[in-house]
Amino acid sequence: MSAHFIKESDFKAFVSALIKAKPVYGPTAKRSKFVFSRLESPEQLRLDYDVTLLPPKKLFFPTSQDLVRFDGDKFEACVQPEEKILFGVHFYDVKALDMTDLLFREKNPDWNYLAHRECTTLVASSIQAVAPRAFWGSVGREVQPKGHDAFLTKIQGGFVYEPRTPKGEALLKHGAFGKASDEQVAEARKANDDIKKRCPQELKKPSASIARKVRAAFDDETLWDKLAEDCFSCGSCNTVCPTCYCFDVQDVWNVDQKSGARTRTWDACLTREFAEVSLGAGAHENFRESRGERFRHRIMRKAVYLNEKLGGPACVGCGRCSSACTSDIADPVRVIEQIVKA
Numbered sequence: 001m002s003a004h005f006i007k008e009s010d011f012k013a014f015v016s017a018l019i020k021a022k023p024v025y026g027p028t029a030k031r032s033k034f035v036f037s038r039l040e041s042p043e044q045l046r047l048d049y050d051v052t053l054l055p056p057k058k059l060f061f062p063t064s065q066d067l068v069r070f071d072g073d074k075f076e077a078c079v080q081p082e083e084k085i086l087f088g089v090h091f092y093d094v095k096a097l098d099m100t101d102l103l104f105r106e107k108n109p110d111w112n113y114l115a116h117r118e119c120t121t122l123v124a125s126s127i128q129a130v131a132p133r134a135f136w137g138s139v140g141r142e143v144q145p146k147g148h149d150a151f152l153t154k155i156q157g158g159f160v161y162e163p164r165t166p167k168g169e170a171l172l173k174h175g176a177f178g179k180a181s182d183e184q185v186a187e188a189r190k191a192n193d194d195i196k197k198r199c200p201q202e203l204k205k206p207s208a209s210i211a212r213k214v215r216a217a218f219d220d221e222t223l224w225d226k227l228a229e230d231c232f233s234c235g236s237c238n239t240v241c242p243t244c245y246c247f248d249v250q251d252v253w254n255v256d257q258k259s260g261a262r263t264r265t266w267d268a269c270l271t272r273e274f275a276e277v278s279l280g281a282g283a284h285e286n287f288r289e290s291r292g293e294r295f296r297h298r299i300m301r302k303a304v305y306l307n308e309k310l311g312g313p314a315c316v317g318c319g320r321c322s323s324a325c326t327s328d329i330a331d332p333v334r335v336i337e338q339i340v341k342a
């Protein structure tokens, strides 16, 4: 599909027209940070954001979501997908969404997630500001972002808009687009290549080599206990991660004890209760009892276990976990450096 150009002076009118056509979600400022939220006006859109507090997966896989409502023996599914546009997603979050799509589609497809995902037009955008703990320039280079419908790149005087799908192309009618010149397309390519060299952190080794080293360290309990020594088991590193997708399902009953909802909420494997199971008669067992075991599990999931299925690590280098960790021990770059030199 061919590339298009829109002048900076025409861009607000384009976003305004999108907002009139459908609900549009994009990066907006929240005090000194950024969040994905519904846009009421084009002025709220902050394409100069570095990273959002939570990843955009929350729009398809909310922190808490009713799956089924019941009343006696009557059941009603609660999937109410909304046609929407998700605008301004950085390429690392596009990669993460693509991984989540695959994981929710395999075996028993998760229709609650997929229905929300499929009725969304996803517009990726170039990165204009780099988050302080980001390392997306060096992690999983073998995995290309591909779940988006269009890619928007800021260049001198405007934006290059490259549709990838008919859904992405359908948005062109809302703006004063012209054909992008070869020079403008080349400038966009250069901007997207150059920004990858500006990450403050870098993984020095390729994913396959890291995976081998991390796997080889599995039985080194002293190392894992040391890495997790200051862990509060709070689960923040899981909660902010765009590639974490574990959830808990509970039936929440109304006071009539007849009706209620089956609800799912995000879960976190770093919390103590995550791996606790009932053995009946009041007994229970925790199959990842120590902080070291839980810390190891997270790093194995990110660097080793899913690599074959995803074609690369289950980490996209957003740096959210590093910023969210009170003890500052969750940073995958530092953890991997310590494992490699152990």
Ligand code: SF4
Residues within 6 Å of the ligand: 237, 240, 241, 242, 243, 244, 302, 314, 315, 316, 317, 318, 319, 320, 321, 322, 332
């Ligand atoms: S592990 Fe950390 S850096 Fe990697 S994707 Fe998750 S939050 Fe981002």
Ligand code: SF4
Residues within 6 Å of the ligand: 230, 231, 232, 233, 234, 235, 236, 237, 238, 270, 271, 324, 325, 326, 327, 328, 329, 330
């Ligand atoms: S955010 Fe830090 S302290 Fe909290 S569970 Fe993760 S590693 Fe442990």
